[in-house]
Amino acid sequence: MKVAILGGTGDLGKGLALRLAESFDVIIGSRDAEKAKSIAEQYKAEYREKMAATPNITGMQNNDAVKAGDYIIISIPYEVLQQFLDGLTVEATRTIIVPVVPMKKAKEGFSYVPYVVDGHQLSAAELVSLRTGSQNVVSAFHTVPAMKLADLSQSLDYDVMVAADNKQLYESAAGVVRSIRGLKPIYAGKLYVSRYLEPLTPLLLNIAINNKLHAPSIKIV
């Protein structure tokens, strides 16, 4: 199975690429095909060095990556999400996983800035569903520290809350989560619950700043 990571050149994208390469063929998507290929080679080299095995990681322009992936992870900054979605066509059968969080860094900390449409607040994941017309959008990975994910020498032990409109779709994404050793998926509810998941990222960043913690996460107890 193939996972396409759009925006796979960012922090979280890198971590997901390296960790998912153990079980999947990984496609790094970027606006620029050459950049995607070069990053894919870097990840491949890093994986080979740490894991003493050669993963299948390739690079493609975003639109080609979307066509090639069975799973599509949209891991791009919120600021460019809308513009990005405008040019995107996704086949209806694909599972789209969205870890994007609308947030802003201010002097005093991080704040959550959801997208407002017609008087409603939308999570980034709901925005992806609205703009792509896809019924297969899943929200996940908001509380996994990107830096630890991207460091293969670190072992993980985190809960990953997943929002999806039905259980079958949840199970599809949960399989991707579970394929990373140390990550345990938890069904948080329908996609709108992403509105309560996404603020966890700025919450954890504020907690990190205010308590001088490195890469805090949360567990359901």
Added chain:
Amino acid sequence: MKVAILGGTGDLGKGLALRLAESFDVIIGSRDAEKAKSIAEQYKAEYREKMAATPNITGMQNNDAVKAGDYIIISIPYEVLQQFLDGLTVEATRTIIVPVVPMKKAKEGFSYVPYVVDGHQLSAAELVSLRTGSQNVVSAFHTVPAMKLADLSQSLDYDVMVAADNKQLYESAAGVVRSIRGLKPIYAGKLYVSRYLEPLTPLLLNIAINNKLHAPSIKIV
């Protein structure tokens, strides 16, 4: 020291009253003084039976409770919060702790419904600060399961994230949190961070429903 729990007749109010009675004089506030007194007697009897000691728990009308308490915990349903605040005068020196969460139960789960003013979204705690004019409002206790808190035979082991506009105010409220065995306060950031804390309650309720979990909470790891 005295803690006044306004709306101390609800689920969370009961738990806070019973647990805080070990270290504080507890005042149960209610709209109706007679109801407050009768509930205070019930809590006293329950505490005496479980702990083999007689706590100081009294009941008063809400406005009298506010005057008498060194700490004031506003533990009333969000639906009546605004109306409640309209009639409330709080001395500037009091620390006000707000565990209120704007949420709604729908057929498919719980949803978060913050208060919208002038195009901004306000957390319940910010609303309390706005309406009372108090600079000493603290947000806390959103992720502590009320039912476990109210059952003195249960031991607790939870993180309590606290939002407050300054560290001194945080420490004042953290002392109240810490006085309950098994609760560990964590400074989450300024009061606006309550916007990311309050959605944790509907998130946990949705997780409880979708995973058949009893009284889930979260820990910072």
